[in-house]
Amino acid sequence: MRFLLRRLAGLAVVLVVASFLVYGLLYLVPGGPMAFLLGNRSGTPEQIAAIREQYRLDDPFLVRYLAWLGDAVQGDFGSSLVYRQDVSALLTARGTTTALLVGYATAVIVVVGVAAGTVAGLRPGRADAVISTLSSASLAVPTFVIGVLLVIVFALGLGWFPVFGPGEGFLGRLHHLTLPAITLSLGSAAFLARITRASVREELGREHVETARSRGLAERHVIRRHVLRNASIPVVTVTGLTVAGLLAGSVVVENVFALDGLGSLFVRAILQRDFAVVQAVVLVLVTAFVLVNLVVDLCCKALDPRLSR
Structure with missing residues (x-):
């Protein structure tokens, strides 16, 4: 407490x-x-x-x-000079799209990044080489280039996903936000994979892991209890910082895919000199950032109670 x-x-x-x-x-x-x-x-x-x-x-x-x-x-940010309505109403209408986009991208980052990094850390050789090469390529390509390529291939070429708009209904929104979420998460997932790989490799070489193996414990038990648990602390920290950074990165993605979220609203507010909207969006993003950091601190404390001292 x-x-x-x-x-x-x-x-x-x-x-x-x-x-x-x-x-x-x-x-x-x-x-x-x-x-x-x-x-x-x-x-x-x-x-x-x-x-x-x-x-x-x-x-x-x-x-x-x-x-x-x-x-x-109290949730009152004044009135917009451009839109002629309450800023709180503007944030509520557009915040849902940004929240879904960031949440979808976070799920992709955690699942793909942690899984790929764990495999690369536990299986040196071909799997490690392939994952390292793909992660390096993903980190080297700018976000807007990834978005344009995904639109050309999967939206215009194959027709699997819509090009623009947030969609309607929960499933419709997920369908529309798939390409934007992949665009937003690809570089971060690659970065998290590299961090996870390095953390797993470091834990594999520690003395307590060798001691657990010498006692005859099953390899699965050693990996789960002694390697992955200790390796998860830096992974959780980096994941939290990455998710917080997605709030700023969503500005580019929302403009590429014409999503009416907080990022596109923020850009338009700056260009149109909408004083109240600029203040409100920045304050909301800062609040979200510090709340994500709080969740990260609590998760790290749960994984290692010594961090609370």
Whole structure:
């Protein structure tokens, strides 16, 4: 419990600092927030007054920040100047697509990366050489190139998957998100496979593994209890960081496959100078990142209780 409370307190501090930076950095643009909000447009005095009232620009900075933070904690991120609706509604409508995409990609990364890395670590030789070659090739190809190739081969050529759009219904969404999820996860799965392979190889050479074998324990038992369990700690850590990085990587994939998710919304908000949407999306992504780190810490603690000391 003390371990969990320490982690929660640390994450709370991180979120407060991040929210302050998210809110404050946009006020440092040349010309101030009004120049950012208006862009190249020349608003009428009534429009300027409405914007100043909406963003509390006449109040001191700390008062504006605390008021914005209080509203954000309650799920109120203000109204979008471009879409003319609540930012919370925009995030809810598009967050489902991004969550499904990241979740699908995470499953692919964990299954493919851990399985391939374990096989390469336990079976040196041809299997290790093939997996190492494929992982190196996957890491060398940029994400957008992988997406374009998958569209050409599996969507346009074979017609197995749709080209654009998130789909409807759960199964329909999974069908539409298969190519984007593979595109998003391929490089990360290759990286995780290399980490898993190195971790398994390192554990195979440790003294306690040789001791377990000398006691006559079955090889399956030695691998499961003494190799894979200890090798899983760095694998879990890297998996958590990789999943957190998928939130940023989804921006490219959503634009390639025309998915209306948080990534594409964020890009459009920056180009259209939609102040409230930019702040909200960044804060949501930071919150997701720190929550993933919390889950990783708890998993590592469960695998090795000594980490809580």
